[in-house]
Amino acid sequence: MAGINIIPLFVVIPLGAAFLISLFGKFIRRFADIAAVVTSLSLLVCSFRVMMFLQNTPGKLLIYKIGGWQPPFGICLVIDGLSMFILFIISLIGFFVTVYSLAYMEKYTDKSKFFTLFSLMICGMNGAAITGDLFNLFVFLEIASIASYALVAFGTGHEELEASFKYAIMGSVASCFIFMAIAFLYGFTSTLNMADMARTLSYKQGNSFVPFVGVLFLMGFGLKSALIPFHAWLPDAHSSAPAPVSAMLSGVLIKALGVYSLIRIFFNILGATQGFLSALMFLSVVSIIIGGILSLSQWNLKRLMAYSSIGQIGYILLGIGLGTPLGIFGALFHLLNHSVMKSLLFLTAGSIDYAGGGKDLRDMSGISKSMPFTAKVNLIASMAVSGIPPFSGFFSKLIIIVACIQKGYLGYGVCAVVGSILTLSAFMKVQKFAFFGERKDGAKNIKEAPWLMRFSMAFLALFCVIGGLMLLPSIRFFISDAVQVVVKGTSYSSIILEAISK
Amino acid sequence: MINNSKSGMSLIVRTVTGLVVCFIMLFGIYIILHGHLSPGGGFAGGVMVALSFVLLVLVFGKDANATRISKNLASNLDSIGALMFLGIALLGFAQGAFFRNILGKGSHFDLFSAGTIPLSNIAIGLKVAVGLFAIFLALVILEKFKEGQ
């Protein structure tokens, strides 16, 4: 299937796969595994195809009119640089996590249900990334969220249920705020198409309406992306869920649902005001510091990583909040790097747990002797996430800090450096307690993870090492196209409306 | 069917339910089929059909198996409904666009008109009816599981 018809497939393939798996997964052995791998692989191929196609399109913009209806009345799917960027991250991480969970989910009873929910989650995130309609964004957001609530509770143990309940309640309250903001915007502009809405807002200015809606959106998406005053659900959900789910939650979900939607709505629809950017920067710096300190004090391995996620989301939003092209470039680059690193870290934590090493740092010791591969991979990811020079995380953090200093926010730059040191010390604690030290007696029969799990960890680790190469001018278009979309701001509307009318 | 079970509600309720339940279901099906002409449609009609099943389970007790729909069958039908809807949407590719209405529109206010919209309504109705009933059954089975412990 060539050309523009490939765009709806990003929703169709995972949705169809989800229901096919739930229909045939019970009868045919291995059907769920094969279907899940084929789905995620075909999504990866599709995103490569669309990336090439987007490169050759003038204006770097693809618009798909669903059912052939003209967009302000019908729904349109829009792929621009930013959507493509998020779509590619979802497909990439989704594929490796699927391969990993083939082996990891063996110890749970119902694999076909897992892959059904997993495909639904990917469907929701893909849909949220490509849609050009505000209410459609909300619907896809909810599909992904509901699937993730259920996935967190997948083990149905004490902790999973408690974490899932907390997450579901807070996520639903966030959705209520988002829906309310959409209702207000619809009442004000009487349209739901994002571009049309931005145009209507631009000539209806001059009252306090937009800041009010902005606060509602900030609360909603802040809860979804776990900024610091709204972060309470994240450590519980991430530490209790099965490892592939934590990797997806931390690597992709909070970015696709939280950060992407926040950028799209604030920069392209409402128009980012200085007040909003200052609030965002303040919250993100608080996130960096508090996330770092809290992660340092944890003893549960996955909980430590989850708190570190809060800090890293702070870096991303700090770069976005600066509003300069360099800051946004650093933020999006860090988004890509953090997806890879944090998924990899959660996958290593999962393989330690799978091998019987437990979750508590105080119980594990000397794992590097029995699981040399996992230990090496974890070392790479830890160094990348704390920003040691040759690894990918270093470059993105450096760009964000340089952008801070360029814009004159010296204090925020210092805070970012301090946050990086806190992250480094937290992960040094992991290295010391988990991987080095004497091997305990109970840990003698810990074996290395199966090859499927090692396969995905190896590829993600490879990306951590060579991720800095993304800055080369010939590959950089991938990120800088996305930056262009954010920098253009509310002129997004006129570009899209022009493309629609053609 | 009416008297074969000890569980459930009193004889009066059972008799009245036995008389009424088919009309509730018929009304639900009517709403589904006329979704493109009058208020309602797949979701509203599907909820009515599901509620008629729920009424049967409530009145005759969950052990009587009055509806003869097990949880497995319900979840399979649910997936089939979703796949039907997706298939109808994909049929639009035959004329070049996802969700394109490819069938003839027919004349206004006819039952067989509006192209693929009635078919989509039927798919949604099937999905909602069995999906809602499957949710109900799942919660009932959880209850049973708790009593067993």
Added chain:
Amino acid sequence: MGLYFLCIILFCVGLYGVLRKRNIVKIIIGLVIMNYSISLFFVLLGYKFHGRAPIESQNQTIANMVDPLPQALVLTSIVISLAVMALLIAIAIRIYERYGTFDITKIKRLRG
């Protein structure tokens, strides 16, 4: 205008239930009230005074239609809130099986 404020008050009632109540079931009820209040608000946004339902009929023209789009959107959001509610109730039943209580102050294995 007053009706809109009543919707916002209903929303706050639901939010109070979510934030202040200790019983899981009451929290879920609070969440449902929040959802309903927003649905009500959205439908009211599309309402016109003396408006008619937006349905075509065979032998009369309808002049004063209400906005049909919010009704369609609210139907979707009702379906979503139904799904969330079913999931939450299933989780609540499982929590009761595991912990033997509905009191959230007693369900606190996760902390830190």
